[in-house]
Amino acid sequence: MLKPNLNELGKLAKDKHIENKKYFDKLKKKTPKNLDYVMQDLHDAEFKKTDCLNCANCCKTTGPLFTLADIERISKHLKQKPQQFIDQYLRIDEDKDYVLQSVPCNFLDTDNTCFIYDVRPKACREFPHTDRKKFNQITDLTLKNVAICPAAYNIVEKMKEKIVL
Secondary structure (H helix, E strand, O other): OOOOOHHHHHHHHHHHHHHHHHHHHHHHHOOOOOHHHHHHHHHHHHHHOOOHHHOOHHHHHOOOEEOHHHHHHHHHHOOOOHHHHHHHHEEEOOOOOEEEOOOOOOOEOOOOOEOOHHHOOHHHHHOOOOOOOOHHHHHHHHHHHOOOOHHHHHHHHHHHHHOOO
């Protein structure tokens, strides 16, 4: 399967949205016992051939949720007090979560590397969450991520081939 380029990804994801939603609804009703193992294998296979530095669309178009542990760790790394970090970079969203004030991410460099990679938020470390345990509980998030991440798109397409419902 060819990796969709970013210009096509939004349209492809939109075209597949209803199909994917129906698939995930069925998956929730009849979750295979080995789902998490299959997803781990699909995730690992995709990321063996995916270099996120060629894309960084997640960093350019969305912002992660920042936990209090993330804020503590990152502010310490930046030699700031947590409140200084919050005031400079974050806002509270409608769900009362800390998120970036704006995108693209302030910590994204021009070569798509991350200035705070070693201490990046948990949400960034785990993105696109396709290897998460109890995958069937995050299908709504996955539906959103296939429109952002070419690797997530490919993983879901392979998943539909491998797990026929």
